[in-house]
Amino acid sequence: MLTAFHKMHGLGNDFVILDERPAPLPLPPTRVAALAHRRRGIGCDQLVTLAPPTLPGADVLVRFFNPDGSEAGACGNASRCVADLLYRQQGLDTPVLQTRAGLLPATVDAASGLITVDMGEPRLDWRDVPLAAAMDTLSLPLPGAPAALSMGNPHATFFVEDFSLLDRGAALENDPLFPERANIGLAIMLAPDHMRLKVHERGAGVTEACGSGACAAVVNAARRGLGARLCTVELDGGALRIEWAANNHVLMTGPATASFEGVVDLAAYPS
Numbered sequence: 001m002l003t004a005f006h007k008m009h010g011l012g013n014d015f016v017i018l019d020e021r022p023a024p025l026p027l028p029p030t031r032v033a034a035l036a037h038r039r040r041g042i043g044c045d046q047l048v049t050l051a052p053p054t055l056p057g058a059d060v061l062v063r064f065f066n067p068d069g070s071e072a073g074a075c076g077n078a079s080r081c082v083a084d085l086l087y088r089q090q091g092l093d094t095p096v097l098q099t100r101a102g103l104l105p106a107t108v109d110a111a112s113g114l115i116t117v118d119m120g121e122p123r124l125d126w127r128d129v130p131l132a133a134a135m136d137t138l139s140l141p142l143p144g145a146p147a148a149l150s151m152g153n154p155h156a157t158f159f160v161e162d163f164s165l166l167d168r169g170a171a172l173e174n175d176p177l178f179p180e181r182a183n184i185g186l187a188i189m190l191a192p193d194h195m196r197l198k199v200h201e202r203g204a205g206v207t208e209a210c211g212s213g214a215c216a217a218v219v220n221a222a223r224r225g226l227g228a229r230l231c232t233v234e235l236d237g238g239a240l241r242i243e244w245a246a247n248n249h250v251l252m253t254g255p256a257t258a259s260f261e262g263v264v265d266l267a268a269y270p271s
């Protein structure tokens with residue numbers, strides 16, 4: 001079953017994009033995991049599928065899958081890549097992506113190559129109070145309780161002085177505190193409008209950049225009184241500009257890069 005794919009990345013967070021707009025593809029979790037494998041498959045941090053939208057106003061239905069086969073409700077870097085792809089394929093400079101996190105309008109600025117995605121409203125009620133309380137009770141040797149929120153996917157941000165906690169990313173991701181597991185962000189505030197961030201991603205491990213994690217970190221910093229609502233986030237793969245706007249929507253701006261295109265025989269991967 002020969003199937004065309006696009007390989008793209010957003011600041012080194014890399015994606016295999018498969019197009020289900022012509023017809024659905026057989027993509028059970030085992031096949032997703034095999035395709036994402038770095039040595040035995042194409043290799044990617046997330047596999048992304050495009051399908052016909054089901055909501056009015058949307059240009060495409062986008063789904064995101066981690067390399068362990070699990071589905072995520074949001075992926076900021078992949079959203080910019082999909083917007084860039086729709087611009088190159090169909091000339092859409094303001095595509096609207098339908099995701100599990102809702103309708104995400106994007107703007108492609110062809111002159112700068114930068115793409116802004118409106119990542120929607122953060123869900124601040126997600127786990128925050130119980131999480132802080134549980135962290136206090138556990139008295140784990142952690143640098144304070146993380147701030148938790150959902151950008152359509154679950155994020156916990158720790159504000160730290162260094163990144164030594166990254167070694168415990170997998171344990172924190174799978175802590176019983178997080179019934180859906182969580183993406184674990186470690187943020188060092190360099191200035192109120194400048195942050196260094198590393199993210200251990202749920203189902204993927206440490207990536208070079210996490211767009212939804214950057215959105216979560218800026219919102220969390222602002223509501224903790226540690227940062228401004230407009231902030232440059234330096235990730236290992238480069239910088240994102242994140243704005244928690246007055247209308248409560250989080251705007252993420254950054255690049256999207258096409259690496260290569262190819263054809264894969266899906267039948268050669270486990271079903």
Ligand SMILES: N[C@@H](CCC[C@H](N)C(=O)O)C(=O)O
Nearest residue numbers: 072075076077153210211212
């Ligand atoms: N790389 C992402 C987030 C991908 C999904 C995440 N691992 C999850 O399971 O929620 C981004 O750029 O936002």
